[in-house]
Amino acid sequence: MRGEPRRQAVTVLGATGSIGTSTLDVIARHPERYRVHALTAHRSREALLAQCRVHRPAVAVLDREADAAWLRARLAEAGLATEVESGTDALVAVAEASAVDVVMAAIVGAAGLLPTLAAVDAGKRVLLANKEALVMSGALFMEAVAKSGATLLPIDSEHNAIYQCLPVDHRGGLARHGVTQLLLTASGGPFRGWSARELAEVTPSQACAHPNWSMGRKISVDSATLMNKGLELIEACWLFDARPEQVQVVVHPQSVIHSMAAYSDGSVIAQLGNPDMRTPIAYGLAWPERIEAGVEALDLFQVARLDFEAPDEAAFPCLRLAREAMAAGGTAPAVLNAANEVAVEAFLEGRLAFTGIAELVARVRDIEPIAPARDLETVLEADAGARRAAREWLARR
Secondary structure, three states: OOOOOEEEEEEEEEOOOOHHHHHHHHOOOOOOOEEEEEEEEEOOOHHHHHHHHHOOOOOOOOOOOOHHHHHHHHHHOOOOOEEEEEOOOHHHHHOOOOOEEEEEEEHHHHHHHHHHHHHOOOOOEEOOOOHHHHHHHHHHEEEEEEHOOOOOEOOOOHHHHHHHHHHOOOOOOOOHHOOOOOOOEEOOOOOOOOHHHHHOOHHHHHHOOOOOOOHHHHHHHHHHHHHHHHHHHHHHHHHHHOOHHEEEEEOOOOOEEEEEEEEEOOOOEEOOOOOOOOOHHHHHHHHOOOOOOOOOOOHHHHHHOOOOOOOOOOOOOOOHHHHHHHHHHHOOOHHHHHHHHHHHHHHOOOOOOHHHHHHHHHHHHHHHOOOOOOOOHHHHHHHHHHHHHHOOOOOHH
């Protein structure tokens, strides 16, 4: 008689963020299929404590040892045996651990690069929600995937949609499969149609209020500037072996069509659904199967209409800056990403105007040298140099 199937062990990098909490929601719906091996967070120790009490991971990781010590004590009081570690080495360890089958890479920003690469090098199924890993080190990252045999599944709703719209085996370039264009949809953010004068007065609270999606503050600001869409354009080029000119951004305010693929015979295949990240998360966890995600079925009668328009790159130049960085190649995308992270942080802290984000990124792009991205050290040096230049520019203002 055959025994019960083995449950897959999952590490969630960035467990307390919006993607992490949605991942744990899907996992909790299928306890017969999945178990949590490790949960990690930056500094949200109270939220991580609550998750540990529910999901009982073998390991929990926080950025600072002081927070890890606090969590260690609270878990001991609760009689839980979760091991608590801290720092980047611990993140890498739970990403590459032999006991782990699936890694959800949901750490926001450049901090997610090293543990995500570790999961790839270890040959895991990697659910990629950290777009910066590909933006910073696209060629190196995809080479590591090919070398290790890791399974890479995109979790950003747009790339997950494109993945579903392409043939099962879409290796070898788009042309081989008759794909002429990837149509990357964008909601347009909360400021679609605003004038330059109005944009100059935008506050952090306004920028973090996305009309359709529930996201963290940094990603919400990126969505508002359209930098998020620019980073997704770069990510799409690496994931699907596309040139920047093969990726068209289409503003679609309803966020019902998550992206599309256009074919040489005139067909356009789209993936639709309610704007809920649990759908692509469930797809990544269960692929090639489908599982229930807790998402309400799409009611097309309620949607009633679907609108499309071109992005306004004059008002939102971050999209253009990202496309130019991808075309420039080398370390240019890493410089773009680093400068943007510093700019967004300054905006959220009230030290930079909303329109200053693109200005800062453009200034850093113009002064930082671009080198071939031959190795990870070169990429990290470019990242560090761009951050220094961005902070110096802010200090001189």
